[in-house]
Amino acid sequence: MASLTHSAASANATHIPSAFSIYNNDFLNIIGSAPKLEVILENNDYPFAHEASVYIPTSESLFVSSNLYTDPVTNEKTIKVTKVSVNAHPVTSEIINSTIPMPNGGVNNDGVTGNFYGRQFNSINDVVVAKDGSFWFTDPIYAYKQGIRPKPQLPNQVYRTSASLQMDSVGLMAFLFSPDEKTVYISDTAETIGDGSKDLTQPATIYAFDMTTIHGQPFLTNRRVFAMPGDGIPDGIKVDQDGNVYAGCGDGVNVWSAGGVLLGKILVKDGTSNFSFGRNGQMFILNENKIYRAQLNRKVHGTLF
Template identity: 30%
Template sequence: MDMVKADFQLLDERFARINGDEWMQRLHTGCRWTEGPVYFPAGRYLVFSDIPNDRTLRWDETTGQVGVFRQPSGYANGHTADRRGRLISCEQGNRRVTRTEHDGSITVIADAWNGKKFNSPNDVVEHSDGSIWFTDPSYGIDSDYEGYQAESEIGACNVYRADPDGSVTLVADDFSRPNGLAFSADESKLYIADTRQDPSHIRVFDVKGARLAGGAIFGTCDNGRFDGVRVDSKGDVWAAAHDGLHCFAPDGTLIGKLRMPEICSNFTFGGARRNELFITASSSLYTLRVTVNGARYP
């Protein structure tokens, strides 16, 4: 297990309360492009994607071992866990969002909108009402590298909501490449990264039932492009970027960074108290315990 010096960069005094382990652990390396970490506290394991290798991996906290969870994985990208402890996955290659049941079977949550296939679902979150919200950029159909090259049937990169009854609603259609997304702790706001804008930025929406309102730019990226997004228990918004994790105060001020040795794609708060960061970065998976907890949702 490799150890890497933790590098917290203070940009605003509000970030001074955030610190953690002196050293980060590199739990695994040798992948092509890691993504989509999701932690399951009941089993003490983490699932994450190695997209170009068309596989989903599983890190076991009790043994420290990493093995193949699913291959082929449909070029899975982002994942989340629903409130019943089931894995929700964005399958870029299969152009769908699925749920892995407790018995291992796979249920398709959504694979089309208005009779047209999605481009390549990218990242996903669950609302407390059971609806699944996800982004649909075109990375999985742009080439054969992390999916299957194809023309977009929808002709745009949007954000959608899938309800428990199977209906799918378009909730945002003015993005270039929507990517990571996260609800505020009270679910009144939804933060969504737009990777391909210049500069890449995060927008914030008011959640109005099944709809979104607003959409102002919340924060911009000063190093590369934003990817995964998470919210902590203090309302700070964290985003993966090329130089590490960027932390924004609730007012949109960039207050600090956790700098990383590889380009960050995504991350999650895990562990028994949601105070361990698990970070997917280029070819590797990293972790460290921090002095902040991930948001607790309804």
């Protein structure tokens, strides 16, 4: 995959909108010479744009899940899935009648089962499909903390399912591979409890692991701190084609180099829990009642499509 190169963006840095906060000049390669941030959809009736953020390039569609809220009609706690046609003029949306209970994180694929050797999962969060077809997903206890799941039968963990759906428990929260799948990034968001309270002494950290094959099986080894945002918890981790790591944080999307250097931020008031890359350098950022579209360097794209 082609790497981004320095361009005339450096000379035009003074014209960069204030929503793009530059911490390192390499961020200019990512945002390009004319970055833009705009609201493309807003719904103040309920927090429709909270999680998932799955972009389907063939249909130019974005699927998002709402935050947990009380439906005014049924008076029950619920989460709704919305399909957004991001290429329509104007942008349109429709609620999807889903049978998925309390949907949250997602990827443009399917295939996760419901238990670990008979013990029910807690509340499956982020899902990633590896190049070998295996599924990796996180299973925190947030749903129990929110009062929508029974007492956990399993700890906070990350799981891998092979093609035969056999499970291997490996470790912590949000999850993603580097482009070459030699490094795995996992965020520990224990600072924010599922019930909305916070404990600032707990981790709000992205950890990096090496993907190591031992006796023919994958293991995550050499755990190390990769990054910690200054505001909020790192959620919805994404990686671009050059290995830069992006995370939704309390002040917007934070971007680090593959070496853990903070390059810059796309500032969004009240932050974001998730986002996704689109075509030609576009990024769709979820902000509870709003969806933002950021235009970056047109060469930038994510590794999840």
